[in-house]
Amino acid sequence: MKTVHTRNAAAPAGHYAQAVGHNGTLYISGQLPVSPDGSHNVSASFAEQAQMALDNLLAILHASGSTPTDLIKVTVYVTTIAHWAAFDRLYAAALGEHRPARAVVPVPELHHGYLIEIEALARYLA
Template sequence: MAGEIELIHTTQAAAAGGHYAQAVLHQGVLYVSGQLPVRADGNHSVDQPFEVQAAIALDNLMAILDAAGQSPSDLLKVTVYVAGIEHWPAFDRIYARYLGEHRPARAVVPVPALHHGYLIEIEALAGSEGTS
């Protein structure tokens, strides 16, 4: 594989819960692993309403972007898994607050269940010309 692979890790987002990195940077593209709404200190939020869970998952994503020297405006593609499509409107409102005018490609995928009983998981691709 051409180019170096850099593993991205920050204590400002939930630690990886298995054999994977929070994110991987390769040839200027940041591949962010699925972010569940686990707080950076490791506390779970599975008992919280969807809106709280969505904000925590997005906070994790933003912290990982920052650790990689990127920002929300560098997001290229976001995939969101929600346990129940009825959460789509709430997610869209929260997501818009985080991203402002930036509109990366996105998919919202309804699923029957997520790990630990969470209601949302977010993965993303990001890149910027200044990143190598």
């Protein structure tokens, strides 16, 4: 097993790694819309929060030596399913033609009061 860490994404706030690579799979921990410097902006719009969470996810993916086309499965937690369409637009722009398996799960609340959290599985080539 190999842990992955990058300063280009928010550092873990608890006892976990940003990602762990094992047997060809990269397990990316849930990414909240926290800035890489650790600052929080809970009052940001959903679109801004979603973009930050995606940016964190992609930074970790790149730090592992993988690319967005290596994503296998993405799970997205949102505080209301009303955000689905806005997220889908940002997600499509970030991934282009690549379409990994995905679930968008409405939840009652997320840590710090954020509106979105994203976790993923990807092919790990390192």
